[in-house]
Amino acid sequence: MSAKLAQKTARTLIETTDEVAHAAFRAYQAVAGHAALNESEKLPEIQNQIYPLAMAIQMDSAPLFDTHIAQLRKQDSSPARDQELIAQLVALKQVLSQRLPITAYILAAKYLNDAIGYLSESLPTVEQPLVTFPMPDNPLADLAHRYLDTLLAADRQVAIQLIVDEARSGTDVRAIYEHVLMPVQWEVGERWHSRAITVAQEHFCTATTELAAAQLYPFRHSQPRNGRMAVVTTVAGDLHGMGARVLADYLEMEGWKVYYLGVNTPTDSLLNLLQDLRPDLLAMAASMPQHLAVIRELLAAKELAAELSQIKVLVGGAAFSTDPEAWRTTGADAYAATPAKAVEWAKAVFSTAG
Structure with a gap:
């Protein structure tokens, strides 16, 4: 792929986001009918597809757009939602075919086609476990579990005390970061993305972990x-x-x-x-x-x-x-x-x- 073509295509998408999104929304309405009538909800959804697409093209990285689509799917995993997203991407593709030069359209269409193909695949029949940690070789697995449970129970004082007590016992600060604070923070993010916890809960967990990290300063060597x-x-x-x-x-x-x-x-x-x-x-x-x-x-x-x-x-x-x-x-x-x-x-x- 030509770097010059990629940069120009990405810049065009960013500069014309609003007009492309409105045109794609009208095309989406024509396909989806009554399901797309809520413009205040669906138009921003279509707008939010364009910037990640532009970034993926600019960075020459298909996984960037794939991950964006996977996150959308994770937030609402249902065949109906998949069909809704497919209709939006098809509408966007249709509009771009009319507005971009042929070489730029072919480039953008490749990313969109890959996303449409992914959404066309059947959803997993077995629910994936939320817990992405601790790994079997995590020496602080028990503490990580207890720390996460305490965060989700909104008990900031006890959560921080768990971390301080572990550091006071002689555990290296880096081990606490690597085996407790960072994997728990990752898990919190995953739960937020999957809507298992609210934005407010995610903010509470993050703020508490930042405060816990600050308490480790006296134990650093x-x-x-x-x-x-x-x-x-x-x-x-x-x-x-x-x-x-x-x-x-x-x-x-x-x-x-x-x-x-x-x-x-x-x-x-x-x-x-x-x-x-x-x-x-x-x-x-x-x-x-x-x-x-x-x-x-x-x-x-x-x-x-x-x-x-x-x-x-x-x-x-x-x-x-x-x-x-x-x-x-x-x-x-x-x-x-x-x-x-x-x-x-x-x-x-x-x-x-x-």
């Missing part, structure tokens, strides 16, 4: 400063900072001076900070496919500044998990699936950098 500096953050628009927070803590324990900026750092502010600090490493997390374009644009701007070209860039987060090769199109130097792997990469790169 850090190496002497190694002279390296890192800036760690999530990209603009991304409010999921657990992975970035853990990486910042890990790097500090390895002797790095770390500027952890939290979540949703505006691109301009981040570039200005890089100009001021000139760190050795910029580590960025992205949780959603649409955030990959933000990383790409930021790194393109970084490369235009000669004084920033020596800064190594590491990316990670859920946005990359469906397509581990997507990072290559962002301009980053590397991708790490976990904070622990990120530290391994940093050790290997900077131990030989002099």
Whole structure:
């Protein structure tokens, strides 16, 4: 696929989202009839298909759009809902066939056809278990279960005390992060996506886990400063900072001076900070496919500044998990699936950098 064609197609989709969505809604109405009459509900649904499609095309990553469709299916798993989504995608495809140049339409249609094919497959007859953790080799499986149960019971004080008591008993902070806090947070996200818990419950669990992580600071054992500096953050628009927070803590324990900026750092502010600090490493997390374009644009701007070209860039987060090769199109130097792997990469790169 031509990179120029992909960029132009994605840009056209983004710039014409509203008019394409309205035209697709009218086409959808014609097919679905009374089921599509609720414009206030169905029009935003169609609009919300276009941006993930554009991002998948821009990043040359079919798994990004596939994951978007799979998440929609997970939220309401029924044959009727599948047919509704198929009708929306068929309507979108019809409109794009009339509005895009033939080469751009063929490119977009491939992603849409794959999604339609996936939705046409029968739903699994056996319900998948909600619990995605702990793995059989998780040494803190019991604690992870108890911590999740306490979170879902909305008992913040007891949940945090479980974590503090484990750290006080001598368990390494990194083990608590890797075997309890992070897998539980992942499970909470999965339950929210499947609508097993509410948005309010997800927010409560996340806020409690962030507070529990802060309580671990006195139990950390850090190496002497190694002279390296890192800036760690999530990209603009991304409010999921657990992975970035853990990486910042890990790097500090390895002797790095770390500027952890939290979540949703505006691109301009981040570039200005890089100009001021000139760190050795910029580590960025992205949780959603649409955030990959933000990383790409930021790194393109970084490369235009000669004084920033020596800064190594590491990316990670859920946005990359469906397509581990997507990072290559962002301009980053590397991708790490976990904070622990990120530290391994940093050790290997900077131990030989002099």
